[in-house]
Amino acid sequence: MSIIEAAHVSYDYIRRDEEGNIEGEVRAVNDVSLSIAPGDFIAILGHNGSGKSTLAKHINALLVPSEGTVLVDGKDTKLEENVWEVRQSAGMVFQNPDNQIIGQVVEEDVGFGPENMGIPTKEIWERVEESLKMVGMYAYRKHSPNKLSGGQKQRVSIAGVLAMHPKCIVLDEPTAMLDPNGRKDVIRAARALNDVEGVTVILITHYMEEVIFADRVFVMDEGRIVMQGTPREVFSQVERLQKLRLDVPQVTLLAHELQKSGLPLPDGILTAEELTAELEKLRDAG
Numbered sequence: 001m002s003i004i005e006a007a008h009v010s011y012d013y014i015r016r017d018e019e020g021n022i023e024g025e026v027r028a029v030n031d032v033s034l035s036i037a038p039g040d041f042i043a044i045l046g047h048n049g050s051g052k053s054t055l056a057k058h059i060n061a062l063l064v065p066s067e068g069t070v071l072v073d074g075k076d077t078k079l080e081e082n083v084w085e086v087r088q089s090a091g092m093v094f095q096n097p098d099n100q101i102i103g104q105v106v107e108e109d110v111g112f113g114p115e116n117m118g119i120p121t122k123e124i125w126e127r128v129e130e131s132l133k134m135v136g137m138y139a140y141r142k143h144s145p146n147k148l149s150g151g152q153k154q155r156v157s158i159a160g161v162l163a164m165h166p167k168c169i170v171l172d173e174p175t176a177m178l179d180p181n182g183r184k185d186v187i188r189a190a191r192a193l194n195d196v197e198g199v200t201v202i203l204i205t206h207y208m209e210e211v212i213f214a215d216r217v218f219v220m221d222e223g224r225i226v227m228q229g230t231p232r233e234v235f236s237q238v239e240r241l242q243k244l245r246l247d248v249p250q251v252t253l254l255a256h257e258l259q260k261s262g263l264p265l266p267d268g269i270l271t272a273e274e275l276t277a278e279l280e281k282l283r284d285a286g
Contacts, residue, residue, distance in 0.1 A: 001074065003168050003200050004036040004059055004090070009068035010223075011054055028054040030223035031068070038167065041194045041201045043211035043231075046220035047245045055220070056172045056204045060092040073167060088117070091161030095173040097153035106148075106156055107132070107141040113164040124163075131159040134197065135189040151182025155189050162193070168200035169193065175207060183207065208235070208249045212270040219244065236267035251275050 011029040014022055029051045036042050046052040057063040058070045061077040073089040075082040094100060103109030107128050114124045132138040135155040145153055154174055161169055171190060175183035187210050193199040203210060211217055217234045219227035221244050227234055235241070238248050238256045248256070255269035255278075263282065269275050 001038075002035045002071070003038045003040075003073055004034070004202070005069075005071040006032055006034050006055075006058070007069050007071075008033055009055070009058060009065045009070060011051075011058065011063060012066045013054075028223055029058070029065075032220075032223070032225055033068075034218060034225065034228075036168075036200060036202065038200055039194070039198045040216065041191070041203070041214045043203045043205060043214035043217045044220060045206065045208070045211060045217060045234075045246060047206060050220040051223035052204045052220045053172050054223075056092070056170050056202065059090050059168070059170050059202065061086045062092070088164060089166055090168040090170055091164055091166035092170045092172065093154070093157050093161055093174050095176045097150065097157045097177075100157040100160065101145045101153060104144060105141075106137065106143050106145055109145055109156060110159045110163050113160055117164060127163040127165070128159075131162040132156075134162055134193060135159045136185075149182060150178045151185040154178065154182065154186050158186070158189055158193075162199075166199070168202065170202045170204070172204045173206070174203075175205070175210065183210070206246070208247050208252075212249060219246070231270060232268035234268075235270060 009029055009032045010027060012025040012027050015024045017023050032055060044052045054063065058065060058077065059072060061083045064078045070077045072086045075086050077086050101109050103112060110128045110131055111124045114127050132141055135158050137152065137155050137159060140148065140152065145156055175186050190201050190203060191213055194201045205211060212231045214231055217229065217231050218225050219234060235248050235252045238253065241248055249270060251272050252269055255265050255275050259265045265278050269278065
């Protein structure tokens with residue numbers, strides 16, 4: 001059974017004037033269907049305004065579809081009585097970690113969610129310890145979040161969601177405000193959760209390098225899913241991605257340019273190691 005099932009989902013943002021009358025509607029998500037299996041690492045790509053963050057908010061029932069249905073762990077997000085369970089199944093980490101951190105001390109912040117769920121105190125502390133260790137922040141448990149770097153704060157935000165034991169974690173552009181080192185830390189933490197703990201991860205991003213380890217990639221444009229496949233299948237289509245105003249990983253672009261200049265390289269090279277290996281093969285063959 002899928003952990004996330006979206007069927008013909010559309011969502012309209014409604015614009016109102018000062019009196020509250022409807023002035024117009026903007027369709028942000030347009031007839032999207034997708035199915036995500038437990039334990040998948042999924043990436044959803046798209047330029048700003050493509051609808052990817054609006055779609056992400058449906059997985060946590062922050063938004064409900066104008067048309068169509070979203071099922072999270074079999075529960076319809078439109079039904080108010082399901083919202084609590086939906087949010088326990090699918091935790092959400094946002095772009096700005098400062099918007100999610102509320103405690104004065106890291107371990108208190110991480111324990112806030114389980115405390116709200118009525119978890120017994122002893123188990124809360126066990127969950128806090130376990131979650132901080134998962135994201136590599138246990139050594140900072142007594143620190144003030146305000147003294148942490150952006151990447152460290154974001155890892156604390158992820159730990160706070162993990163402490164609620166969700167089956168799925170949605171990362172909505174979690175590295176957009178971070179420097180390259182912070183970005184690497186957060187993606188490493190997300191991959192470890194998926195590999196080691198089996199948590200379903202849905203990563204919303206416009207950084208191509210972050211998605212090369214995903215199981216599947218969905219590309220959005222103007223509210224629709226316009227491409228999907230493995231990272232290799234998607235990044236084999238360099239020109240199409242460029243038309244959608246998306247970059248490709250630097251090494252993929254370099255391999256593509258070398259291909260165009262006549263080198264017989266395979267499509268969809270994703271890492272520097274792969275490119276080096278292919279060039280060595282050509283050298284040895286020559």
